[in-house]
Amino acid sequence: MGALTGYRVLDLSRVLAGPWCGQTLADLGAEVIKVERPGAGDDTRGWGPPWMKGQSDELTSEASYYQSTNRGKLSVALNLASPQGQELVRALATDCDVLIENYKAGSLAKYGLDYASLSQLNPRLVYCSVTGFGQTGPRAAEPGYDFIVQGIGGLMSITGERDDLPGGGPQKVGVAFSDLMTGLYSTVAIQAALLSREKTGVGQHIDMALLDVQVATLCNQSQNYLASGKPPGRYGNAHANIVPYQVFRASDQDFIIACGNDSQFVALCDAIGLAHLPADPRFTRNADRVANREAIIEILSGHFLEGRAQEWIDRVHPRGVPIGAINSIAQALDEPQVKARNMLVTIPHPLKADFVTVGSPIKMSGTPVEYLRPAPMLGEHTDEVLKRQLGLDDERLAQLKASGVIEQLGER
DSSP states (O other): OOTTTTOEEEEOOOSSHHHHHHHHHHHTTOEEEEEEOTTTOSGGGGOOSSEEEOTTSOEEEEEHHHHTTOTTEEEEEEOTTSHHHHHHHHHHHTTOSEEEEOOSTTGGGGGTOSHHHHHHHOTTOEEEEEESSOSSSTTTTSOOOHHHHHHHTTTGGGSSBOTTSTTBSOOOOSSOHHHHHHHHHHHHHHHHHHHHHHHHSOOOEEEEEHHHHHHHTTTHHHHHHHHHSOOOOOOTTSOSSOSSEEEEEOSSSEEEEEOOSHHHHHHHHHHTTOTTGGGSTTTSSHHHHHHTHHHHHHHHHHHHTTSOHHHHHHHHGGGTOOEEEOOOHHHHHTOHHHHHTTOEEEOOBTTBTTOEEEOOOOOOSSSOOOOOOOSOOTTTTHHHHHHHHHOOOHHHHHHHHHTTSEEOTTOO
């Protein structure tokens, strides 16, 4: 039994932010019904290569991107643009606790699928809207994409190397950061709304915006600006407030040191044979090292070039100073700690019995995450859900299929 077992979620979202939220709720035990377009499905179904490999390692038409963010859901292929499809969604929503959608602000109202309409049918419904810019404000009607929001929201201004260094310039994060964080904040908000419903008996509308989340997660960087009036710049792999806290190059490869306090700096210097450095008044306290960043980094950089990365790691790690290699994703997934924490899981898939995916990081002692099913194939559960939830018989399902309102896996 999962923490959210017994809750039912209707997921009308696609691509990443909304689906990431839905997947997290499914991991926690909620039943998540994903509504997708017949014939095409979620946009990310076509975002390959790479494609999932089948039982004999042949390539399938299932995109790896889709697999990464729709685990645990039931797929209903349903034409939302048709009046009959809209009626089916309204009927499903009356028996759901949560609805997630990421259509442009106001666009579902013309279908009678907005919060105002559905809350009349189901006052207990928790309705979560995910958009680029929110339901209000001068940019509410604009589409929002993670890349654009990383730029507008300030993240790219502090990501990347300094302009005066090789390769300098703004960079986006290597994953869709604002999408993923919005998915997580949406999950938190939905669970809070469900708790509130226990007290009030009614649901509510949650208005989530990628831009809001991006601004909120600037964290110390935005507060640094509010305190100083100076917009933070890019530090590459260095830290704005802590020194040394960055990537260094050894004679063979790069590695990371994250020296979080003065006692760790003393231990670091002792371990690498520079025990005299903390006595230098330029470097004694972290504030001193930040003020004299260039000087201390020049000393340490030159010193680290005299040895191999693993040698430095072996010398520093026992002293309790955070230090580590820079792994590829292949190396990261092969890390003994990652394996020990069960971050790779096998979930039988209709096309591959030993399908492997990255698991949830949530570890709960009483209601652990369960992996009941992989990301669904398009329309895999259409008949099952509509029969169970709405009581439709085979004749009615056949009529809806003939008119193109719904689609069941394998029937195209």
